[in-house]
Amino acid sequence: MSGIWVVLEERDGRVSRASWEALAAGQKLSETTGQPLQAAVIGASTEALAAEAKSKAVTRVARIEHPLLAPYTPDGYILALQQFIEQEKPEYLVFPHTYQVRDFAPALAARMGQVLISDVVSISDGPTFTRQLLQGRLAGAYRHPGGGTCFVSVQAGAFRAGETGSGTAEVTTFTPTIDAAQIRTKPSEPFRGSAQTVDLASAPLIVSVGRGIKEADNLPLVQELADALGAELAASRPICDSGWLPMERQVGSSGQTVAPKLYLAVGISGAIQHLVGMKGSQCIVAINKDPEAPIFEVADYGIVGDLFEVVPALTEAVKHAKT
Amino acid sequence: MKIIVAIKQVPERDAQVRIDSSGKWIEESDIQYAMNESDAYALEEALQLKEKSGGGEVIVLSAGPERVGTTIREALAKGADRAIHVDANDLSQRDALGVARLLAEAIKPESPDLVLTGLQSDDLGYGQTGVILAELLGVPHASLILTVEKTDGGLKVKRELEAGWFQEIELPLPAVLTIQSGGNKLRYATLMGIKKAKTKEMRVLPSADLGGLTPPLAVLESISMPQKQKSTQMIDGDAKQAAATLVEKLKFEARVL
Numbered sequence: 001m002s003g004i005w006v007v008l009e010e011r012d013g014r015v016s017r018a019s020w021e022a023l024a025a026g027q028k029l030s031e032t033t034g035q036p037l038q039a040a041v042i043g044a045s046t047e048a049l050a051a052e053a054k055s056k057a058v059t060r061v062a063r064i065e066h067p068l069l070a071p072y073t074p075d076g077y078i079l080a081l082q083q084f085i086e087q088e089k090p091e092y093l094v095f096p097h098t099y100q101v102r103d104f105a106p107a108l109a110a111r112m113g114q115v116l117i118s119d120v121v122s123i124s125d126g127p128t129f130t131r132q133l134l135q136g137r138l139a140g141a142y143r144h145p146g147g148g149t150c151f152v153s154v155q156a157g158a159f160r161a162g163e164t165g166s167g168t169a170e171v172t173t174f175t176p177t178i179d180a181a182q183i184r185t186k187p188s189e190p191f192r193g194s195a196q197t198v199d200l201a202s203a204p205l206i207v208s209v210g211r212g213i214k215e216a217d218n219l220p221l222v223q224e225l226a227d228a229l230g231a232e233l234a235a236s237r238p239i240c241d242s243g244w245l246p247m248e249r250q251v252g253s254s255g256q257t258v259a260p261k262l263y264l265a266v267g268i269s270g271a272i273q274h275l276v277g278m279k280g281s282q283c284i285v286a287i288n289k290d291p292e293a294p295i296f297e298v299a300d301y302g303i304v305g306d307l308f309e310v311v312p313a314l315t316e317a318v319k320h321a322k323t
Numbered sequence: 324m325k326i327i328v329a330i331k332q333v334p335e336r337d338a339q340v341r342i343d344s345s346g347k348w349i350e351e352s353d354i355q356y357a358m359n360e361s362d363a364y365a366l367e368e369a370l371q372l373k374e375k376s377g378g379g380e381v382i383v384l385s386a387g388p389e390r391v392g393t394t395i396r397e398a399l400a401k402g403a404d405r406a407i408h409v410d411a412n413d414l415s416q417r418d419a420l421g422v423a424r425l426l427a428e429a430i431k432p433e434s435p436d437l438v439l440t441g442l443q444s445d446d447l448g449y450g451q452t453g454v455i456l457a458e459l460l461g462v463p464h465a466s467l468i469l470t471v472e473k474t475d476g477g478l479k480v481k482r483e484l485e486a487g488w489f490q491e492i493e494l495p496l497p498a499v500l501t502i503q504s505g506g507n508k509l510r511y512a513t514l515m516g517i518k519k520a521k522t523k524e525m526r527v528l529p530s531a532d533l534g535g536l537t538p539p540l541a542v543l544e545s546i547s548m549p550q551k552q553k554s555t556q557m558i559d560g561d562a563k564q565a566a567a568t569l570v571e572k573l574k575f576e577a578r579v580l
Contacts, residue, residue: 074454074464099485102442103466106419106451107458115420115541118449132549134446137340138349139549143542184463188491190484205579211336229580241505247487254483254503262579269336272448283577285569286555290337294549301572302555303565313566321570321580 004029004092005062007040007081008053009100015041015052018096018154020161023056025154026094027164028123035091038062039169042080044070050171057165060172062088068178074104075183080176081108087174090149097153099253109151116151117142119272121158131155135271136294156253156276198232198248200256205231205264208251208278209239212267212288212307216244221311222266228318234258236274252277267307270295287311324379324473324496326369327433328403329426329440329452330362332387332394336445346545348415358394361441365502367509368471369439370402376473380404382433386425386530388412399520400512406523407433411530418539419447423455428533430460435497437478442467442501453501464499465492469506481506 006026008019023039030037039056041049042064054061064084069076081104085093095101097119109116121139122130129142129152144150200206207226213219226233233249240250251258252274263281268274270286270293278284279298286299287310296302303310334340338354358366369381383398385391386409395406409429414422430438438460443450457464469489470481477495483503484490512520556572558565574580 099467099483102450103454106449106454107464110420110423110455110458113540115418115539116449116451117541118451128544131448133448133546134334134340134349135336135448136549138342138546140546141544143544145538145540145542148540184494185465186493187482190488190490193487193489237505243508247505253485255487257486262573262577283573283579284553285573292339296555296557297549297551298553299555300553300577301569302557303569304557305562305565309562310566313562314569317563317566317570318580321574 002035003038003088003090004033004035004094005038005040005088005090006094007042008049009096009098010041010043010049013048015049016096016098017161018098018156020164021156021159022094022096022154023058023164024159024161025120025123025152026092027057028159029092029094029127032123032125032127033091040064040084042069042077044068054169054171055166056169057167058169061169063171063173064176065173066176066178068180068183071187072100073183073185073187074107075185076178077104078108078111079178079182082111083176084174085112085149092150092152095151095153097155101153105151105153112149114148114151116153117144118153119155120152121155132272135269136275136297137292155272157279193247200232200234200249200251200258203232203258204261205229206234206251206258206260206262206281207231207264207266208234208236208268209266210236210268210274211238213239216242218308219244221308225264225266225311225315225318228315228322229262229264231262231264236268236271265295265299266311268295269293270298287314324372324376324436325382325433326372326379326437326439327382327384327430327435328362328366328369328398329384329438329456330366330394330398331359331441331444332356332385332391333359333444333446342546347543348546356390356394358397359441359444361443361502361504363441363509364504364506365439365441366398366401366403367507368502370510371507372437372471372473382407382435384426384429385409386411386422387414392525395525396520397512399523399525400516401510402516404523406525408525408527409530409533410527413530413536416536416539418541419449419451420455421537421539423452423459425530425533426452427456427459429528430456437496438499440499440501442503453499457499460497460499462497462499463494464501465494466501467503468500469503471500
């Protein structure tokens with residue numbers, strides 16, 4: 001067992017941002033363990049991705065390439081990576097914690113008799129991997145006991161994508177053996193949901209509402225605040241799941257990613273799936289009755305209180321300030 | 324179709340959690356428990372599949388100590404036909420693979436057509452059990468599924484991708500699906516359902532009968548309160564004062580209004 005391999009993912013023909021973040025995590029792991037850092041790209045056509053990867057501070061880039069690796073299927077990826085692991089015997093295999101990785105990495109690890117340490121937010125000496133528990137209310141420190149590859153996936157936004165250095169690494173090609181009959185699922189082309197009419201990403205001010213609002217009938221309360229501010233109304237997933245607001249107003253990993261001047265979170269506890277969609281906002285305000293809610297960890301200003309009292313008062317204060 | 328739904332009992336969303344004396348888990352005595360949210364959607368999908376096809380069986384499966392019986396009863400009250408309770412007090416010493424092994428051993432003798440589970444638990448949040456189950460059972464899977472349609476050859480499912488994108492996937496049966504929340508509207512248990520649940524079969528399988536405890540490969544060493552990423556200014560006072568102070572600060576300090 002030796003070396004760190006970071007498996008990079010493609011998005012729109014290029015290495016995705018989340019992948020560079022995973023590479024930054026790999027770098028941290030390399031500093032902690034003294035193991036060399038290498039990058040793998042995977043797909044049916046990986047030349048361009050490999051060219052991007054080799055310009056980073058890595059000692060080697062592997063192109064795991066096979067015509068049956070496009071489109072993505074868990075069976076194809078697991079077979080290819082299994083063979084790659086058997087050849088390279090990495091000490092650490094690092095992935096971005098994307099929906100695609102979540103779809104195959106747990107099964108890949110299980111096939112190798114291992115367990116993925118998923119959604120890691122920081123790496124410290126040991127190495128110790130920190131990940132969130134109970135929707136961000138607690139942090140857990142995890143360790144791999146050794147004796148096989150340690151599989152790790154890295155949460156979006158936890159490491160800086162820019163800090164990946166530069167270099168000119170050697171590129172090698174790995175051709176796995178895959179038979180078409182081994183691929184059991186048939187994916188269609190990805191498609192967008194309903195036509196998007198709300199562009200939250202460009203809104204300078206956003207008022208976002210979560211479970212704390214309790215009922216759909218209470219939504220006008222936050223709508224009035226949004227109107228007073230001239231802000232767009234957004235929501236966390238449960239509100240859209242319940243059909244109280246359309247899906248296109250959802251902020252978070254499965255919805256839109258926003259970074260407005262002001263993000264005002266009302267009755268949102270701050271599960272990680274929501275935080276990844278808004279923590280880049282310039283100024284975050286949280287109103288929540290629970291002082292322990294994780295949303296306060298990313299907030300610049302916080303009010304602990306009953307939103308049914310605070311929000312109408314805030315609407316009045318905003319109107320007053322504008323006159 | 325014979326469908327098994329794996330559900331997990333987790334601390335209630337608003338539960339105030341305290342770290343226990345071991346420093347490795349939370350004080351369990353003072354919290355309330357509930358069905359994991361995405362598992363509730365998995366159960367709903369199973370019940371609807373059965374109703375649409377006009378036949379078949381929905382079996383709920385849950386691992387944990389005695390207390391998970393209440394969550395199992397809730398699933399039976401909502402319409403599941405019978406239940407398997409893997410009685411285990413050592414779940415905290417098992418990692419995702421260890422728990423999936425228990426569930427897989429409980430599932431195998433049933434030979435179901437379809438296994439459904441939620442995509443992620445609200446407590447540990449590994450998001451792996453369903454995908455590992457598929458590997459252990461040797462069947463195909465799809466994850467983050469919103470809708471499921473039975474076809475002649477198997478299933479056609481709608482998978483959620485990131486940032487508002489979706490994809491359809493066709494796969495043969497038997498299979499495992501992990502279900503994303505929001506694909507269906509959850510039903511409530513009716514009074515009649517609650518009454519009936521009491522007479523439904525709940526088989527208890529001691530975890531020791533399903534294979535011994537192997538040392539975990541992802542070892543949870545300690546838990547702690549999370550580190551703050553920002554220093555938050557908490558604004559005190561009654562609602563009116565707090566609102567006025569906040570507007571002042573947003574205007575003159577943060578300069579975002």
